[in-house]
Amino acid sequence: MEADTALFDVLKGLDGEPGDRAGFVYRSASDMLATVADGRGNVNVSPISLWLALALVAQGAQGRTLEQLTDALGIHGLSGNEYRTLVESINQRRPGVKSVISVHDSVWISATLTPRTSFIDDVRHAFAAEVNIIDFSDPNAGKSISSWISKHTKGLLQPAIECNGTELLSIISTVFADSRWKTPFExxxxxxxxxxxxxxxxxxxxxxxxxxxxxxxxxxxxxxxxxxxxxxxxxxxxxxxxxxxxxxxxxxxxxxxx
The missing domain is CATH 2.30.39.10 (Alpha-1-antitrypsin, domain 1)
Known part of the structure; x- marks a missing residue:
């Protein structure tokens, strides 16, 4: 539970003095809302989904790219077991609780690439991510990704995804939440x-x-x-x-x- 708490502290920005850093949740939400909200009506932003996707990317990064991801996400020194603890703590169901929240990650790799075995092993172990080798030029490639998203959001999201064959890697992170009031409204x-x-x-x-x-x-x-x-x-x-x-x-x- 200590690792679980530490990871959520990283996301919420609670590991610093009050006011000295906003944490990834608030920095990313601010950037996203300021960028996409203007003129688009209601906008939903999921910092945990974005954090998990970028943390997954970091497993295959090196050099300056890895340094920038590490700084942005606040993941200095986090191990694969700690990532997995975070995912499991989100997905676990407590006895007597009706609320459900779950996160799922997947990596879609072009059949033209040969990924490092260590990267595949890391994302499967740390994030319980599903790894798929796919031909992005296949007319059904987008449908396969869309079906995966629909499956892990209980059919709430069914995006029309189109691939043109130039894609090399796609990382998909979903969050499903069905929360129930502690004191239900009558x-x-x-x-x-x-x-x-x-x-x-x-x-x-x-x-x-x-x-x-x-x-x-x-x-x-x-x-x-x-x-x-x-x-x-x-x-x-x-x-x-x-x-x-x-x-x-x-x-x-x-x-x-x-």
Whole structure:
């Protein structure tokens, strides 16, 4: 469990003094949101999926590339067993818990390449990754990758992937989450109400509940309010409402985002 905690600390940035580093979760989320969010509506970003994919890449990297990945991911000195501990700790099911979260990784290697045996062994051992040799010029190559994604996301994601035959390597990381409330909301307490959005008002179902395990925080420095609603596996849904005019600062500043 100590290795498990240390790895999650690396991801969350908790191993440094408060405020001195935002950690990969917040740095990557800030970069991704600032890059892709403009004009695209709602955007989902999974830092753990990105971290796992890049950490897997690092197993085959050398020289300056390896140094940059190591610094960016905060993986100095992590062993294959510690990577595996992280994956297993995410995928494990606790007795009496209905929430499910799972991560899966796969490597798709062009049939024109001969990968090092040590790389294949490392990614299989450390990440429990599935390794596939594939002909990217095959018209069904994209369908094979899409089917793998669909399988490991319970059919929620079925992307249309097209390959043109020039690909040499593809790394796919999926995260599936089906979280259940620690204190379920009652259907009888759900009523329609007006939601005030940027593009006008809309009448939508509002869930109502009185409970003691919901946390509320506010930050006058960066300008936001936050509510944490717990799931039955001790994880939580964290909702952040920026003050008027502070969204851009929050998105572009990883320390503020943290």
């Amino acid at each position: 259907l009888n307490d759900t009523e329609p109400a007006v939601f005030h959005g940027d593009h006008g008002d809309a009448t939508v179902p509002f869930m109502h509940q009185r409970c003691e395990d919901v946390s509320y925080l506010c930050d006058e420095t960066f300008g936001w309010e936050r509510v944490d609603i717990p799931f039955d596996d001790d994880s939580e849904l964290r909702i952040v409402l920026p003050d008027s005019g502070t969204l851009e600062t929050l998105v572009h500043d990883p320390v503020a985002l943290r």
